[in-house]
Amino acid sequence: MIKRILPTVISLFIGFSSYANFDVNANCTQAYKNILSFKLKAAREQIDREKAMHPQNSFTILLDDYYDYFWMLSTESKTDYDRLKDNKSKRLDKLEDEDKSSPYYNFSLAQVNLHWALLHARFGDNSAAGFAIKRAYSQLNDNQKKFPTFLPDDIPLGMVNVALGALPDGALKSVLNLFGIKGSINTGINLLQNVTAHLPQSAYAMYYDEAVFYTTYLQTDVMNDAQAYQKMLQYTAAMDNSSLLKSYIQGYIALRTGHSAEAIRYFEKAPEGAEYQPYPYLNYLAGLARMNVSDKGAANYFNKFLQTNKGVNYIKDAYLHLAWDALLDGNIKRYTAFTQLVKTKGYTYNEKDKRALTEISDPHYQPALLQARLWFDGGLYEKALSVLKAKEADTFTTAHDKAEYHYRLGRIYEALQNDNNALSSYQQAINTGKGTSYYFAPMSALKAGNIYEQRKDSSKAISYYRMAIDFKNHQQENSIEQKAKEGLKRLKK
Template structure:
């Protein structure tokens, strides 16, 4: 054994250097109380305050970098600014370079890089850069899978990995070859389980719960358990603008406008919160569904004035057409129709639907049946008895086109389905499918999806899968992405 002896001063110097190095590694990923507060401020959408808190931390702390990137990504996601997106890409590149040089033996090194990439991918998807988003998600996935092998007990992997596994599991069967070729593996049940584990984290559990509820509401069929979880989530985090947004969005998606309205009343204006014009849009939708066209128009106009991005611009002009058309102001209504073609982008499904309505109108010059339109709006709000009243004087003989007949039967099917009368809903959906044949419309696919849900609820798996597969078979319509994702998710659920 060789024993090295040094004088006391040298020994203390070596000890100081070694301890400093160890402390430096520990501080590479220090999610301290201040940064936890900053992270919470981001989830509340109080971004300026979050940045103010994080500015006190070392620029080489991985969690400080994560919080800053998340705040920047949320800001660009909300604003849809291409100029700010370009800045975000540069910031993310710099951030990833810094984290890559941090302690490679720490599980946070890959996890935080993956999370930052995932946030960037969400922004890329929102702005329509779908190819880039796909590549970014794949890069995040590979980092997390590698991290999972190296650190199998590190549960922080589950949050983003859970979301990606659900997305992989909801890819339609005819596109599965792509995920296999890219080495992407996962399914919906696996992803939900991982997200459930991630929700237990005291700090980042909010974000995991947000993703889980979003997925269960937008990809999977909403049930009473999910509705309860959403309401509890909103009640628990009333100071979070992000939680309130989720509550409103899901209630609107679930045809529960009265619940959406209650949540909207909790939204705080000012006080450091990020301004979200989308709340004006949702408010307008509720007024439209209730038949208060003047109020609806004022809020759609407010949304168009405040929001400088592209989402729901075409849809807003389409709904301004509706408010005027149903108010008997046809000249003003057709003027708004022209704006559909001039403004916004065809990225969201509702914007695609608005553009499609304009394109059909320019060819046919036919305006929609007012009673059918009012029934659709009432259904969207969850006012099913009112919707039934709207169509009481309509039958197939009073409608001139197969498109209107398909629309009428689909609306009738949705009314009876939501009123719990599936014996009347089933033939209505089947009639809608029959009239939608050879038409460029979503009614065939949407009716097939709802029939799948009906038979799934009846525990008739064979018929349910048959209808879900039929929903997937429609090659092109304005709601194809969401219908296909839901149909494939349902098939996966039945087969597991």
């Protein structure tokens, strides 16, 4: 009898112990939610309490990594990155000894790899980022095969697919190509939209905010989804108003989709207090939104960002916007001083900061073109059009200014759904900008391709996408070429 019962008892004990190794209990759930709300102090206390009460609960390893990831998002600090990056290998070593029969095993390994892949790329460590993405991608695919109903997998798997599919040529893509890793934008966005729709009614509802975080960002910045703003409003309606992440998502998506006035309101309503992790980046975003609607207080937000920011990104771009503010005020002396700070302050890990350096290498901005650009970004399309219609292309003397004039007109007409005028303006931008190193001509070819694709005129769309690719040695070359190639892929199906 004892011989028959003993194996059963042992198997039950082992099964119970293995299950407890990834115990997503109420305390862990609340800690995770606090991390995503940027309530990092409370989260830290809850994680430490869980470790003391249940030292064998391996889910705390993943929570520690989420904590570091959101800490780094808020600080952007290279010092913190150098201090914390060794945590990745330590956590992976610990997790690899845990319960392999749990869906949280590969999920946790992949999330740690993915968090650090994003951070490595943020600080220019592309080789480390490539290796981490390779591991995460493999672990997520394995987990999906073993546990096809485990919804949380679809969040990082969808995000990785979109990011890999949209990745422009460069150091990171070269590393990933060596591993034979290629993503699919359509596969990724479908995974994210599906999981975002199904999480609230599932046993994994706690992951909803994270799914919204990635889905809204990729719909806006990668997919250029015309409905991105409306979709964001629907997604975030179910999020807690006390979450700083909600305010960030709402403000960022509003800013990126031509709703700067709304973005200002979202940032103004962002929750504040000692319980929240300081997030200087929000002041930078608020400065952008205010500048896009000619709010004279914009400079105050850029200065506040520069005073409180301990990170390495957006410093050059903040000084660039302060230079623009001075130029629009007619203060050339102050404009020149800020352009010097663009050159000497900050770093070039971030694409925005790289472009800031490129921007100031050009001749002085034409205030009318700059004002039209900012109003367009703010969604003030009629005002942007009026400032350009008051000018004629012949009043500009350089190829740069002539090409930009036509390109800006094209963008405005397209936003106003006047596609015929947009196509005419884009063609003029191509004619005046070809042979230069500026992005106006190739970007106009890409935009014209988009319009013809929407019109179902495949032959013309393909022609313009190929034209965009054929332009070489210009600003934003990798990004424009990648988007044109994606357009060709869509049309060849």
